[in-house]
Amino acid sequence: MAQKGKASSKTTVRRIKATDDAPKKEKAVAKKFNKPTKITTKASKKSGEKGGLIGYFKGAWEELKLVRWPTRSAAWAMTAAVLIFTFAFVVLILLLDAAFNWGFNQILK
Known part of the structure; x- marks a missing residue:
């Protein structure tokens, strides 16, 4: 266990480039x-x-x-992802709304 008040070893961060191989x-x-x-x-x-x-x-x-503009296929893939997630969240919100509506109707009866 490390003792309080004592500093641990100091870490040095060095930025490395792809062509940088020597310190x-x-x-x-x-x-x-x-x-x-x-x-x-x-x-x-x-x-x-x-x-x-x-x-x-x-x-x-x-x-x-x-x-850097996306390629046509990348743009279609991103559009499809947005539409799928939007549809999924619409279904989730509709299910939650129906569940809360049913629950409140059961409580109020």
């Missing part, structure tokens, strides 16, 4: 992640300078170019 990059990675960075996208660079309605639509169009 020599650990210090460079630690320095890189400790600094606050500003994240910008292509859309914010291109249309962020222009304001107004035109800049908004240009930015929206640039963001839409970055979207």
Whole structure:
């Protein structure tokens, strides 16, 4: 059993990339992640300078170019899943409603 007041061994977390196989990059990675960075996208660079309605639509169009759209078969599969779950929950709600209705009618009689 661990004693109170004593710290257990300190765990070090190291970010690993697919190409990172040597620990020599650990210090460079630690320095890189400790600094606050500003994240910008292509859309914010291109249309962020222009304001107004035109800049908004240009930015929206640039963001839409970055979207990974699902394939037709994936879209149909997700649509079928939504319809099946919706049907299942409709049936569940109808059964619960009928059960509570029957129960309240039995109590009130």
